[in-house]
Amino acid sequence: MQLQWDWSIAMEVLPHLIRGLWVTLLATAGGMTLALALGLMVTMARRARFRLVSWPVGAAIEFVRCTPLLIQLFFVYYLIPDFGWNTPLVTGILVLGIHYSAYTSEVYRAGIDNVPRGQWEAARALNLNRQQTWTRVIIPQAVPPIVPAMGNYLVAMFKDTPLLYAITVQEMLTRATNFSSRVFSTVEAYTLAGVLFLILSLLAAGLIHRAERQLVVRET
Amino acid sequence: MPQPLDLMPTLLQGLWVTVQVYLGAAVFVLVCGVVVGSMRSSRHRWLRWPAKGYILGFRGVPALVLLFWFYYVMPAIGLRLPALAAGILALGLNFGAYAAELVRGAIAAVPSGQTEAAIALNMTPMQRMIRVIGPQATLRALPPMGSLNIELMKNTALVFFIGLHDLTFQGRILQNDTQRTVQIFTLALAMYFVLALCIMAASRGLERVMGRGMQGGAR
Numbered sequence: 001m002q003l004q005w006d007w008s009i010a011m012e013v014l015p016h017l018i019r020g021l022w023v024t025l026l027a028t029a030g031g032m033t034l035a036l037a038l039g040l041m042v043t044m045a046r047r048a049r050f051r052l053v054s055w056p057v058g059a060a061i062e063f064v065r066c067t068p069l070l071i072q073l074f075f076v077y078y079l080i081p082d083f084g085w086n087t088p089l090v091t092g093i094l095v096l097g098i099h100y101s102a103y104t105s106e107v108y109r110a111g112i113d114n115v116p117r118g119q120w121e122a123a124r125a126l127n128l129n130r131q132q133t134w135t136r137v138i139i140p141q142a143v144p145p146i147v148p149a150m151g152n153y154l155v156a157m158f159k160d161t162p163l164l165y166a167i168t169v170q171e172m173l174t175r176a177t178n179f180s181s182r183v184f185s186t187v188e189a190y191t192l193a194g195v196l197f198l199i200l201s202l203l204a205a206g207l208i209h210r211a212e213r214q215l216v217v218r219e220t
Numbered sequence: 221m222p223q224p225l226d227l228m229p230t231l232l233q234g235l236w237v238t239v240q241v242y243l244g245a246a247v248f249v250l251v252c253g254v255v256v257g258s259m260r261s262s263r264h265r266w267l268r269w270p271a272k273g274y275i276l277g278f279r280g281v282p283a284l285v286l287l288f289w290f291y292y293v294m295p296a297i298g299l300r301l302p303a304l305a306a307g308i309l310a311l312g313l314n315f316g317a318y319a320a321e322l323v324r325g326a327i328a329a330v331p332s333g334q335t336e337a338a339i340a341l342n343m344t345p346m347q348r349m350i351r352v353i354g355p356q357a358t359l360r361a362l363p364p365m366g367s368l369n370i371e372l373m374k375n376t377a378l379v380f381f382i383g384l385h386d387l388t389f390q391g392r393i394l395q396n397d398t399q400r401t402v403q404i405f406t407l408a409l410a411m412y413f414v415l416a417l418c419i420m421a422a423s424r425g426l427e428r429v430m431g432r433g434m435q436g437g438a439r
Contacts, residue, residue, distance in 0.1 A: 069374065071391065071409055198281050
């Protein structure tokens with residue numbers, strides 16, 4: 001048993017992986033932006049007093065949360081016709097965004113629920129209208145505490161992007177696979193891909209930890 | 221058989237493989253979580269640090285990359301694993317790290333007065349863990365463990381990539397053959413959803429049974 005590690009292959013694969021990493025990061029950034037926007041909409045829809053809105057949205061999002069991302073990717077990829085603009089990457093971002101909106105909406109909900117009742121009452125006492133209550137009182141207090149939780153989902157999404165390999169997006173794992181089948185050696189490409197993922201997610205986790213600590217400082 | 225139902229036998233075969241992978245990995249995750257999570261909470265550095273290293277390492281790498289590594293790279297260093305074993309191992313190690321962190325959190329959340337009381341009662345560290353801290357931490361760990369199990373079940377779909385004939389794989393094959401995308405994937409999604417509901421129900425049931433006699437249930 002010995003490791004067949006070839007440095008020349010490793011050096012050769014690295015530029016491919018870095019190029020794939022850009023796609024990975026692009027998919028994560030796009031997916032998270034969509035998830036943050038959609039998640040907020042879902043939270044608002046679920047809060048609606050009108051049951052015909054809140055109930056179906058709640059059920060749909062529960063279904064999305066409880067089923068595998070991979071099947072959702074396949075479903076959308078093979079279902080939507082080719083409009084020209086929907087490259088595999090766009091489809092991937094769309095599905096990632098929808099899938100993760102199920103999680104971000106829960107985080108928003110928790111953030112809003114954690115704003116003390118007194119704040120709502122005070123806003124009403126000050127005669128603020130609905131929009132002012134939300135934008136000036138509730139959101140500014142609800143959002144900062146949920147930043148670390150959102151960060152965790154950002155990292156989780158980053159680690160889910162290799163699934164886009166299934167719909168031929170040229171992200172890091174796809175490039176690693178293509179490269180290793182060309183040189184008949186899997187060790188270097190997959191190991192380096194793993195290391196790159198590890199470094200980036202540890203870095204991100206460190207940043208989240210710092211944000212968390214800063215929040216504690218702000219509150220005390 | 222009428223239209224969507226003729227797909228059922230093939231999909232159910234896949235479902236069975238999915239269930240096998242899930243159950244195998246779930247046992248692995250539970251053991252990993254309890255052992256590493258307890259190590260992580262230990263006072264001894266030589267227990268705590270390896271646990272920390274494991275959690276950081278296996279949580280930071282995507283499950284799919286880990287799976288590829290176990291299935292495609294391991295043979296290059298002389299270890300050939302069957303697909304089922306590679307799938308269970310990769311998912312188990314990855315989610316085991318999440319479980320360990322969760323167990324650590326549950327142990328840390330037991331009030332320190334409990335430890336102090338156990339020390340005052342002259343219990344050994346082992347007795348303390350088994351009789352006082354463990355049972356209380358278990359109750360706290362159950363709800364997040366339920367969610368983690370749903371995540372694990374969803375991620376069993378990844379074994380599709382190493383050619384295991386799970387539900388996702390069967391769905392893709394059928395879709396390739398028949399092009400009935402909507403029917404096939406709707407059925408597959410529904411099956412995964414039912415699995416998730418079963419896990420949720422099992423988790424709630426366990427919480428109720430284990431929380432019996434506790435004030436306010438599992439809290």
